[in-house]
Amino acid sequence: MGELFAIAIGTVFINNFVLSQFLGICPFIGVSKKLDSVLGMGLAVIFVMTLSSMVTFFIYHSILVPFNLTYLKIIFFIIIIAALVQLVEIILKKQFPFLYNALGIYLPLITTNCAVLGVALINISKDYNFLNSVLSGFFGGISFLVALFLMSTIREKLEMANIPKAFKGIPIAFITAGLMALAFTAADKSILELFK
């Protein structure tokens, strides 16, 4: 249980995908204007990231490694992710129309979200086992949702705030992200000691 907490805290706060690893910045700036869209996007990313971590783990260790094709991993992974996104879209449309309506427009965007391909590649490069791969995918998605959620609530307030004209819009969003990243650096490895 302690290890689970350590992985959760480590991925969500210490190595936050968006704020300390710079993965998924495009949706972070692009989609974070409204809270509704943030929840849709975040849930869709968690879903696809967990699934793709599972599938890429199996494909890598059961096909690419035995046949000595590991140098093709980039091509394989991006095709797997694109196919997975398509599959999820079809299943949701047929079986869970309410979820599809909520996530619908964000699903195609996920294929080009670098966090999803990033987590698959990081799992391989760090030699994670199956459980750790899935957990890092799941909590990676959560860390994305947390960053997006915080950002969107701040940006809603910024709309009303009186800020210099030059900083209106995107520039102040980046400054805000910088301050958030700074706050997240306060969470370092010493927090993990609490769970030992």
Add this chain to the structure above:
Amino acid sequence: MSDTDIKKYNYDSFKRGILKENPSFVLLLGMCPTLAVTTKVSNALGMGLAATIVLVFSNILISLLKDFIPDKVRIPAYVVIIASLVTVIDLLIQALLPALSAALGVFLPLIVVNCIILGRAEAFANKNKVLPSVLDAIGMGIGFTLALLILATVREFLGSLRFDFKDLGLFIIEFGNDAKIKILNTEIYGATKILTMPAGGFFVLGIILAVKQAYQNKKNGNNQG
């Protein structure tokens, strides 16, 4: 189109990416590598050139293949083309410049999902002949590389007071000892470590974008008044 028209069109395709539609500062595409690899000038240069090479070849291939790829599966087809090119570049850099490959880490394979490359394929290469596509790719590549270099120069100089080109097998330029810089016999404590941390990337980019916006506001104001 007459000859001069074609020349002008080609020139415009080349020029567009550098300032008017700069991918990083104006279109805000490819933000992840823009922020992640700009802690060092050498990394920025490596990333910019790698992305430019991928962009040039993907534009060439896609503008040649545009009549053969069915419209419905064009995006997956582009992604496969780009992924193959990125694999080639990734392996080449791993073999020739292992230190650079280690420094860029996961962001080298992530060129696949860099929106600039897919964006140019979809917006330009699949509607144009080979020559304008190549020029467009080179222009966009230069724009992207320049943006990365500007960010990296600010961050590395203020963050560590030196430029470290060791990853490219070159030299280190130092401006001060022990993170101090001496100007006219006055010692200034310089190295602002925060700029090489993730937060610094956001700050520097935010300030650059604000300067750009201030300049545009002023220009528009002058036009109206």
